[in-house]
Structures are given as C-alpha cells and as structure tokens.
Amino acid sequence: MNVTRHDPGPVTWVGIIAVTCLLLLLFQKILWLVVPFLLALVLYYLLSPLARRMVLAGFSNDFAAAALCGTFMLGLGLWLLLLYPWTLANADAWHSTFMRYLTGGYSLIDGLVKGMEHKFAFARGAHLSEHMGIRFAAMQNHFAEEYLGAALLALGAWLPSLLLIPVITYFLLKQGASFRKFLGVAVPNAYFEKTLYLTHAIDRTARSYFLGLVKLTLLDALLYSAGFRLLGISSPAMLGGIAAALGQIPYIGPLIGCLAALLVTGTDFPGQLELAYGVLGLFVAIRLLDDLLFMPVIVGKSLRLHPLLSLLMLLVGGAIAGIAGLMLILPMLGMTLLLGETLEIILTAPRLRARHAYARRLRARAAQNDLHTFS
Template sequence: MIGGTLLAVFLCDWMWWISIPLVASVVLYYIALPIIEWLERRGLDHSKALWVFILGLTLLAAVLGPALLSWFTTQAYLVQEKLPAVLNRINETLGSSIMGMEEEYLWMQEAEVGKKINAKLELFKEGFVESYLPNVVVYVLHWVPCMLLVPYLTFFFLKDAHRLKKLLMRGVPNAFFEKVLLLFHRLDGQVKKYFCGLMMMTLLDTVTLALGLWVLGLNFGVFGIVPSIFLGLLCAVLSWLPFIGSVVGCLVIVLVCVIQSAEPAWLVFWAVILFVSVRLLDDFLYTPMTIGRSLSVHPLVTVLMIFAGGFVGGVTGLLLVMPVLGVAMVLGEIFGQVWFDARLRARYHWGRQLRLRAAREGLSG
C-alpha cells in the first residue's frame, strides 16, 4: 500500500496541474456538502440549495475580501519596511552566538564559520529581490490557472455527485456490485464525518488561537481582533497538513510578532507558548472530541510518508501524500474485502463464463 501510495504521488507530481485541483476539489466538496444537505433538509431542492450556497459564499467574499486585502497590503508594506531591520537583528544575534562558540571551539574558528554565515546572509539581503522574488512570483503565477479549476470542479462534484457515483458503479462487475456499493457508502459516511469533525476542530482552534492572540495583542499593543481571527484561522487551516503545517503556522505567527512589535522577544515567547498550548489542546482534547482516532494513521507512518512524499514528489508530494494514502487505504480495504471473498470471486467467474457463452450463442450457425 505504501509503495502504491508513493507511485501514485509520483504520478500526481507528474500531472500536478490536474491532481492538486482534483484533491482540493474533493476536500472542498466534503466541506461544502453538510451545508448543502442542511439547506436541502430545510426544503430546498438540490439545485436551489447549491445556488443559495454559492450566493452566500460570494456575498461572504464580497464582505470579507476588501478587509482582508487591506490587511494583507498593510502587512506586505510592514514586511518591506521592517525586513532589513529583522534580518540585521537575526544577523547580530547569530553573529554574537557564533562568535561565542568560536571563542570556545578552535575548529570553528579555523573553519571561519561566522564569517561564512555572515557572507551568506549579506548575499541573501542584497540579492533577495533580484534572485528570489521573480522566482517566487513565477512559481505563484504558474499555480494560478490550475487553481482556477478548483471552484469549477467542486461545483460539478456538488451538482452531480450521485451521477458520478452511478457512473463509477457501472464499471463494477455484477458479482461485486452490492458489496462495493455497501463499502462505498460506509466509507463515504466516514469521510463525511471526518470532514465535519475537521471543520469543528478548525473552528475550535481558530477561536482559541484568536482569543489568545487578541489577549497578547492587548498586552503588547499589537494585533486587533480581526487580524487575530485571521491569524488563528490561517494557523488552524495550516494545521490540516500534519506536522509541517503546525511548524509553518508557528513561523507565520513568529514573523508577524517580529514585524508588528518594537520589542518582539517577549511577544514571540508568549506567542510560541500560546501556539504550543493550542497544539496540545488540539491533540489531547479537540481531536478526540471531533475527529476521533478512527481514521488516524500512526504518527510514525505519517512523518515517514511526508518525508517520502516530499522526496518522490517535491512540494506536490508533500501536499498530496496524506490524501493519496487515505485513498489508497480506502481502495485497499474495498479490494481486500471484495477480492478475497471466495464466494464472490466464484460468482464473478461464473458470471463471466455465462456472458461468454451468451456471446458465443448462434456463432456456429
């Protein structure tokens, strides 16, 4: 199964322009489905419920979009203004630490570690805009067209899910049909529950982090309530990516603290304490309360798979390895239960023989 997952990750990386939008659309489909089903239970038919949902989403984007855009612009301006000072501060702290170590260890002094690191940092500071920014912009731009597929695919998944399922089931041989349909329904139900739990957990994470950041912000005179909510939501969504997401989330918070505050050391300290506390709450309280442990993969396997996915498929592999592992486990379970049922296999072979016989009838004249 692990080999199959890595092969699938390799193929997904090769066809990243379709595999990433496809996975993102399936995730969004499961996130949006409970809302549409809730609307349907209120008496709207499926099409109307879908359009009401899209209208609601558009209105939300129209209301929140300008506020978030303005916050982003301010942050980008602050980054541009404060980044050289932040880099200098890092340079100074690193420099003094390395100098201390060089005084202690002769081999470091001989290797001129401090001098080399300083040279690298200077090069990064001077050449950042020329060397890295165009690459970042090109990288972001080449993702834009394929990400435009995401809302399009999600819309059709939401609109025609039953028809797509029917189409898939049409390819299943008669002997296995009922069993596959039964397993498919059970797994579909489990995935729905998983995503409902994930949404609840994201909400709890967002509220806890936002409250914590807001309180910290009051003490240090930095973030207001809206940036706190936004940062909380961003970190909660990033934590969907196991392990790596949490690290990136923590780095984002640290970066914002450093940029926002004149004396960031204590703010960063308390923000990291807050972040670690929320992660602990998440692991020991929120996750068992919401998602449960039924779908979880062993942490060791998760970490190894993330590294293997990154090695096989780079950034695409990092993003896709866990969803692909989930799909591989589901397919493996269905295949295992269906194919290793001797009676079903016998019925399948019997059905094939009958079909061949029926096809041959009348050929001899």
C-alpha cells in the first residue's frame, strides 16, 4: 500500500511523548504480562511464515497455530525436564567455577586500579583498591545467601509469566486476522482506508523491529565469538552469545557483557593486561558497528526516530522503569508515533471529515424515508 508519509506537528509530538510515558508507567505495574507479550510477538513473527506455508499447503489456520505452538511447548517442556536434573547435578561445580572467574576478574581489575593509583594522586586519595577489597571479601562470604538465593527467587517468580508466551503466540497466530477484520468493521467507512493503513503500518513496523533485533543479535554473537576465539579466550561461542544477548539492553547490557568477558580473561590469563585491552577494544568496535552500520541496515528506519529523540527517550525510560524502561521505550514510542500521525491525518483532513459527515446525513435521510414509508 503506497501511502504518502506524514510528519506529525509539534502538538501531536507532545501528545505522542506524553502517551508513551503514561503507557510506560502503566506497563511498569504489569511487567509480568508485558514482557511475555513482547516475547510472544517475537515468536509470532518467527512462526507466522511457517503458519502461512501450512495454510497454503491445505491445513486450516487453527491447526497450523495449534501445531506450531504445541511443538514449541513440547520442545520447551522437554528442555526444562532435562535441564532441571542437569542443573542440580552441576550446581556446586558452577558455583566454584563462577567464584574462580570472579576472583580472576577481581585480580585483573585490582591490578588496573592499583596502576591508576600509582600514576595519579587523586586515585591514591580515593583508596579505591582498599574499598574494592573489602566489598569483594564480603561478597565472597555471603554470595550464596545474598545473590544466588535472590536470583533463584526472581527466576521462580517470573517462570509462570514466561509460560504465557506460547499461549499468547497461539492466539496471535489463530486470531490475528480476525482482530484486524473486527477493527475494520467497527470503523466508519470514511476512515476505513486510514485505519487499514494504521494496522498494516504497526504490524510492519513491529515485524521489522523485532526480527531485525533477532538478526542483529545473531550477527553480534558471531562477531563476538570470532573475536574471543582470536584472543584465545575460553568458551568463545557461549561468551559471545551472552554478550550479544545482553548487548540489546541499552547502555547497561554491553557493560555487563564486557564485565563478564573481563572476568573470564582475568582468570584464563592472569596479569596479561594487553588481552583485557583487546576485549575492551572488541566491545567498542562491535558497538560502533552496531550503531553506525548494522542497526541502520538490519533494523532499518522502522521506527523513524531522530537519534537525539531516541537518546532522550532512553533516559526517560530508564528513569521511569529502569532496565525494563530502556527495553520498552523505543518500540512503544514507534507504535505511538504511528497511531498519533494517523489520528492527526484523520482529525485534520477536511475531505475525510466531509465524507464522514455526508455518510451520516445519508444514513439519517434513509432512516427518515423508512419512517415515512412505514407510517
């Protein structure tokens, strides 16, 4: 559908930003539902091509949705059944391995801090290495009680919500077209074309954004894995996948991924600061490639947001809802932008308003003729 693009005016932009912030405040209260819904959207866009092929092959839409989501749930259930005993059997080994990497990473960071204290007087006055040593010793002594237990409780609290993902995906695959038809019937005929464009644009934008993020994550995982392998760091594929997945969380995600890589580097190669600088350089290089090349090409301009506005909204999203706000604010703003610009077109287009008013007069005249006929 070829539709001329419309740039919203300043009043519409104020409304778009205000509605986005209000929605984020609301979604912060129901994150247990918002996060599974967003993940279900990603799964829906991944499975919808397979569903269309099954429908073209002669299967019903209901059967295609049930078969795909049932297969996903079966695979997920088998994976969880196998994961649970394996996790119990290796919990102690993982704990000792994590503490070993934590100790190695601390030694590396402590070496960097002591080098700064040796060169700069302000660093010596801050006593950073001494404070870091005290905090690290406390974390070692109380890691299982304070950190591991809290992580397991958080995972247990989120597990029921995450089980909603295949259920939501099933209904999206089964009734997505019915919802669009229901929406079209409820809209007056004069505004039908613009409403149809709005639903098509939202679906296209969401598909481009979410699938683009999946492709970007896979590409980053390949680059990180290749870089870690060249540097000689252990488990490059697993570490690259973790870094790529965390990299999709704005700001804080790449920092956590880089810290994890530095922990592994400090353990595998103690005292070799040049490898630590190599890891830092790898993260900086991939971040620049993402921002300057991969993001515009792969994700494209699906959200059509100015870089300065994106930065400001990320800061607002982080202030409102923390990490969840950083992840939700841009797709929410993109959807609200499409809705706002379409409503502005509808409310300010004289031809559309005239068509709607004329249709109402025709319906009123037909009703009066019916009354005269029956009387």
